[in-house]
Amino acid sequence: MTADNCKSDKNATGQLLDSLYLDMFHLIEEHTQCRLDIERTNASGAILLARTKFQQGGQSLSSAQIPTENSAEFNALCRVVDKTDDDKTDKVSIERHSVDKENGYVEPLHWFSVLPPMSLRTAVERFKKSIELVAESTNLQRELAKVLNGIDRLRRSLAL
Amino acid sequence: MALHSAIKGKLISVIGDEDTCVGFLLGGVGEINKNRHPNFMVVDKNTAVSEIEDCFKRFLKRDDIDIILINQTYAELIRHVIDAHTSPVPAVLEIPSKDHPYDASKDSILRRARGMFNPEDLVR
Numbered sequence: 001m002t003a004d005n006c007k008s009d010k011n012a013t014g015q016l017l018d019s020l021y022l023d024m025f026h027l028i029e030e031h032t033q034c035r036l037d038i039e040r041t042n043a044s045g046a047i048l049l050a051r052t053k054f055q056q057g058g059q060s061l062s063s064a065q066i067p068t069e070n071s072a073e074f075n076a077l078c079r080v081v082d083k084t085d086d087d088k089t090d091k092v093s094i095e096r097h098s099v100d101k102e103n104g105y106v107e108p109l110h111w112f113s114v115l116p117p118m119s120l121r122t123a124v125e126r127f128k129k130s131i132e133l134v135a136e137s138t139n140l141q142r143e144l145a146k147v148l149n150g151i152d153r154l155r156r157s158l159a160l
Numbered sequence: 161m162a163l164h165s166a167i168k169g170k171l172i173s174v175i176g177d178e179d180t181c182v183g184f185l186l187g188g189v190g191e192i193n194k195n196r197h198p199n200f201m202v203v204d205k206n207t208a209v210s211e212i213e214d215c216f217k218r219f220l221k222r223d224d225i226d227i228i229l230i231n232q233t234y235a236e237l238i239r240h241v242i243d244a245h246t247s248p249v250p251a252v253l254e255i256p257s258k259d260h261p262y263d264a265s266k267d268s269i270l271r272r273a274r275g276m277f278n279p280e281d282l283v284r
Contacts (some may be wrong), residue, residue, distance in 0.1 A: 024273060030270070039189055051181065062182075067192055068198070069196045095169055096188065108190060111185075124186045130184070
């Protein structure tokens with residue numbers, strides 16, 4: 001390989017590295033924003049849970065009502081599914097199953113209250129929104145990890 | 161009872177304080193499988209760090225879990241285990257809790273990103 005070829009290869013690698021660094025900064029910004037959105041949504045849900053506790057008593061919403069290892073088995077209502085995006089990248093999204101007690105899809109609201117107050121119902125909506133944000137954040141984190149791996153590889157090849 | 165056969169998709173698991181777990185369980189992420197293993201763990205002031213670590217490692221080994229949510233404050237307690245997990249699946253997401261806001265400087269992936277741009281390299 002001539003010195004010119006070697007130099008142009010290094011230039012191309014450098015340009016690719018610059019582009020990956022730019023992607024990284026964009027992804028860091030989006031990733032942080034998404035976490036802050038999760039924080040805001042969860043905080044809003046937590047305030048509504050606190051209001052429900054205030055209205056219904058402190059023990060109305062506690063870990064004591066959550067199923068344990070001794071409880072009957074049940075399925076999650078929402079699951080993470082893979083989908084291929086328009087730009088051919090694998091991403092995850094949330095798929096919700098409707099409540100179907102016979103097949104093990106139980107309504108979590110009923111662990112806490114038979115007649116849930118409006119504040120609890122609104123809290124559920126907030127946490128559902130938060131779960132959507134979790135899927136978005138997962139996609140961003142995986143993309144960021146890919147970019148970081150790419151940067152790592154290129155830096156090693158430049159160092160050789 | 162074979163409730164879990166041929167279910168499409170994977171689970172989100174949660175390791176967090178009471179409010180975080182109650183919230184996400186209300187959102188519908190909770191599951192107890194046929195082996196009576198839940199995909200969530202409520203951490204309180206009496207929970208030992210070793211219990212959090214064991215639970216986290218158990219979730220890492222399960223092939224039906226795609227995302228592990230953990231309050232950042234508990235992630236800090238088992239940082240060495242989280243940093244050692246480099247595989248994209250399951251994704252480990254550090255989320256804020258009611259008492260501890262999100263701190264980007266503690267997040268494993270962002271700390272790794274920060275290590276990528278060493279100022280000495282930029283000067284060169």
